[in-house]
Amino acid sequence: MRTKIKTRFIHIGSFVLGFGFLGALDGIIFHQLLQWHSVIMATNRPGQIISDGIFHFAVTITLVLGGILLWLAGNPTNLSKGIRLLVGGILIGGGTFNIVEGIINHHILQIHRVKPGDPNALVYDLSFLAVGLLLLIIGIFIKRSGRTQLTSINA
Incomplete structure (x- = not known):
């Protein structure tokens, strides 16, 4: 398979896997373990059980799809800076999940909060967004450092 196609599969697959992984963590930690x-x-x-079930089903499909895309990409170590692209993409996908889910569900639609009923509920919601933003920034930094080094190798 051509290098460009493999790289594209790593970009998309790692993003999708990261998005699904943070969604799964959200469901496991906040829905099931803490029951917030x-x-x-x-x-x-x-x-509530049905809505959580649909959410977990969608997250599972997302994880499987990300895994399939990464499987199609092949071994990331076969590409120059492939591991950086993989890790960066997973962090970007995870951060994107937190930001999108936090803004849409917690603030725009207001269908739930991270910890509803708590006097500091807004702090929990903003912390959720801050973690997403931090993951996104770290992921972008990792991917860009990989691209910069990739460009300098090919120059």
């Missing part, structure tokens, strides 16, 4: 919230809080218990 469900996807849709303003329903009865069966509605």
Whole structure:
């Protein structure tokens, strides 16, 4: 397979895998272990369980799709700076999940908060966004450092 196609699969696959991975962590930590919230809080218990089930199903599909794309890309060590592209893409995807989910669900739609009912609920929501932004910035830095070195190698 050509290098450009493999690189594209690593870019897309790592983003999708990171997006799904942070979604899975959100579901496991906040929905199940801490039981702070469900996807849709303003329903009865069966509605909350169904909304969480749909969320977990979508996250699982996202993880599988990311895995398939990375499998199609092949071994990232066969590409110059392939590991940096992989790790950076996973962090960018994860950060994007937190930012998108936080802005849409916590602030725009207000279907749940990170820790609803807590007097510091806004602090939890903003911290969730800050973690997403931090992951995104670190991921971009890692990917760009990989690209810069890749460009200097080919120059």
